[in-house]
Amino acid sequence: MPQTIAEKLFSRHNLAGTQVAAGDILEARIDGAMVHYHANEPMHDLALQAGFKDGLPRVWDRDRVFVLLDHHQPTLSQKQADENALVRREVDRLGIRCFHDSEPGIAHQMMADYGLMRPGELVVGNDSHTISYGAVNCGGIGITRADMLYVLLFGELWFQVPQSIKIVLNGRQPNYPIAKDIVLYLAGKYGDDFAGNMSIEYAGSLVPQLSVDSRMCLSAHGVEIGAKLAMFPFDETTERFIASRTQAPYEPVIADPGAVYEKEIALDVDQMPFVVAKPHQFGNVSPVAEVAGSPIQQAIIGSCANGRFEDIEIAARVLKGRKVARGVRFILSPASQQVYLQCVKAGLVESLLESGAQVVTPGCGVCQPKVGFLSDGESCITSTTRNFKGRKGSMKADIYLAGPLTVAAAALAGKIVDPREVFDAR
Amino acid sequence: MHANLQTAVRGRVWKFGDSIETDAINPYYRYPTMEELKLHTMEAYRPEFPKEVKPGDILVAGRNFGCGSSRPGLVLREVGIVAIIAESVARLFLRNSIARAIPIFMAPGITGIVEDGQLLEVDYPNRIVRSPASGASVELRAFPPLIEEIFAAGGLPEYAFQRYTREVRGS
Numbered sequence: 001m002p003q004t005i006a007e008k009l010f011s012r013h014n015l016a017g018t019q020v021a022a023g024d025i026l027e028a029r030i031d032g033a034m035v036h037y038h039a040n041e042p043m044h045d046l047a048l049q050a051g052f053k054d055g056l057p058r059v060w061d062r063d064r065v066f067v068l069l070d071h072h073q074p075t076l077s078q079k080q081a082d083e084n085a086l087v088r089r090e091v092d093r094l095g096i097r098c099f100h101d102s103e104p105g106i107a108h109q110m111m112a113d114y115g116l117m118r119p120g121e122l123v124v125g126n127d128s129h130t131i132s133y134g135a136v137n138c139g140g141i142g143i144t145r146a147d148m149l150y151v152l153l154f155g156e157l158w159f160q161v162p163q164s165i166k167i168v169l170n171g172r173q174p175n176y177p178i179a180k181d182i183v184l185y186l187a188g189k190y191g192d193d194f195a196g197n198m199s200i201e202y203a204g205s206l207v208p209q210l211s212v213d214s215r216m217c218l219s220a221h222g223v224e225i226g227a228k229l230a231m232f233p234f235d236e237t238t239e240r241f242i243a244s245r246t247q248a249p250y251e252p253v254i255a256d257p258g259a260v261y262e263k264e265i266a267l268d269v270d271q272m273p274f275v276v277a278k279p280h281q282f283g284n285v286s287p288v289a290e291v292a293g294s295p296i297q298q299a300i301i302g303s304c305a306n307g308r309f310e311d312i313e314i315a316a317r318v319l320k321g322r323k324v325a326r327g328v329r330f331i332l333s334p335a336s337q338q339v340y341l342q343c344v345k346a347g348l349v350e351s352l353l354e355s356g357a358q359v360v361t362p363g364c365g366v367c368q369p370k371v372g373f374l375s376d377g378e379s380c381i382t383s384t385t386r387n388f389k390g391r392k393g394s395m396k397a398d399i400y401l402a403g404p405l406t407v408a409a410a411a412l413a414g415k416i417v418d419p420r421e422v423f424d425a426r
Numbered sequence: 427m428h429a430n431l432q433t434a435v436r437g438r439v440w441k442f443g444d445s446i447e448t449d450a451i452n453p454y455y456r457y458p459t460m461e462e463l464k465l466h467t468m469e470a471y472r473p474e475f476p477k478e479v480k481p482g483d484i485l486v487a488g489r490n491f492g493c494g495s496s497r498p499g500l501v502l503r504e505v506g507i508v509a510i511i512a513e514s515v516a517r518l519f520l521r522n523s524i525a526r527a528i529p530i531f532m533a534p535g536i537t538g539i540v541e542d543g544q545l546l547e548v549d550y551p552n553r554i555v556r557s558p559a560s561g562a563s564v565e566l567r568a569f570p571p572l573i574e575e576i577f578a579a580g581g582l583p584e585y586a587f588q589r590y591t592r593e594v595r596g597s
């Protein structure tokens with residue numbers, strides 16, 4: 001039987017050693033476990049609840065568990081500080097070797113920065129956006145904290161092999177990032193669960209032109225359209241990216257010709273308008289033109305979807321020599337220290353500060369009600385992942401999701417605009 | 427109360443729409459403790475829910491229930507919800523509910539057979555959900571044996587504890 005990427009990935013990791021197909025339930029061998037800020041739960045709190053008197057008795061492999069304090073670094077409350085202290089103690093006790101403690105940033109970006117996920121591997125994380133590792137052909141799957149406890153003990157976990165959906169992207173990459181517009185556009189057109197429980201395989205003539213940054217945006221947002229995996233094919237771009245980060249061996253996972261897809265959808269990106277998701281759901285999408293003129297008081301670029309170099313670079317390009325509109329708080333948060341450093345070295349931070357933007361510590365804060373709260377009646381346009389009611393504080397505030405170019409254009413104009421009005425996109 | 431797949435339940439229905447997200451179910455950013463969460467769960471959609479929900483109630487929802495983050499819906503069990511039945515459930519919410527032994531079912535057609543406030547019977551042993559008012563029903567699919575074992579153990583952490591204890595004792 002010809003296999004999809006998901007079928008091959010799970011067959012390769014099946015403990016029973018047999019080939020599996022979509023729909024099968026299996027127990028799989030795990031290559032890596034990303035445990036982020038709530039590490040105290042699987043390692044301690046849940047372990048106690050389960051009956052382990054002194055917390056988790058072991059981890060299955062000290063070199064395959066990656067603990068990152070991301071969301072809680074730097075700490076924003078006493079509670080976070082106390083949880084972090086507990087995590088440090090547990091990491092020490094369990095002998096976990098890979099621990100990013102005092103480094104702020106989003107765990108998923110740090111996993112990429114340090115080459116901790118590789119093509120063909122099955123890597124789980126107790127965060128929904130673990131799916132972003134598919135950008136480098138790695139089977140990244142978000143699991144729950146209770147699942148993580150099981151993984152930490154045994155290095156195994158149950159899965160159901162998903163059906164697969166092929167998303168064919170054709171067209172030309174313009175000189176600004178469009179990954180966010182692509183996924184929002186698809187969510188608007190097909191609904192915010194059109195890839196529900198499925199494994200996405202990206203294909204088409206656009207794919208070789210996409211940077212890893214753009215691929216990570218598309219893969220990360222797999223979860224906003226319901227997917228379990230969001231895989232890119234392995235190519236030269238992947239190879240270069242991995243080679244600059246790790247020398248560890250790996251074996252990419254490639255679909256067989258003739259593999260069976262549940263659905264196939266195609267998009268010609270050259271025909272796609274700039275879009276935004278209106279409050280309060282990801283799939284509530286319309287072309288920018290329909291909401292143009294809506295005033296905004298806050299604009300944000302950041303998150304595991306769009307806090308990467310190319311997202312910040314486009315903002316700097318839009319604002320170059322100009323000022324953020326009066327009355328707008330434009331907040332940018334690089335996804336990790338490495339990304340931040342890259343932006344600083346490229347002169348982006350200097351230029352953004354001159355334009356009146358705020359550049360804040362890497363991390364998840366801007367994506368959550370932690371950094372940059374909204375008050376009743378305020379509106380925010382953001383490149384982060386979610387626009388649910390209350391996601392930025394007030395239940396009476398409006399959040400629009402958009403690509404970094406549209407966000408930067410709005411920050412400049414003080415209202416939502418078609419980016420072409422303020423930026424020469426050629 | 428400890429959820430149990432193998433007992434039929436009958437309760438009053440709270441009915442919700444599509445794509446109800448974890449930020450609404452579990453708004454822990456604003457309400458970090460379980461006690462606070464219980465006072466605010468689902469209020470983004472129905473402000474009266476946390477005030478009026480009673481132990482034994484059943485939650486019915488449309489497509490994509492529990493989309494969003496990997497946060498669990500334990501608070502729903504804490505306020506007394508004994509079963510969740512939706513047209514479809516987001517995968518992490520499903521995983522979470524299984525891992526914490528919260529009875530959750532995907533039953534296409536469910537929103538068509540029951541109205542808010544009516545009674546509903548959820549009978550997993552007989553693989554059926556029934557509306558006593560109209561007599562209409564939809565079928566429940568059987569979980570694979572592994573999942574039933576996880577439920578029987580009281581959740582995945584408990585299942586892990588049993589396996590670990592067995593293996594350590596056996597070696």
Ligand code: SF4
Nearest residue numbers: 129303304364367385
């Ligand atoms: S940036 Fe937002 S969506 Fe991404 S991992 Fe952090 S909190 Fe989650």
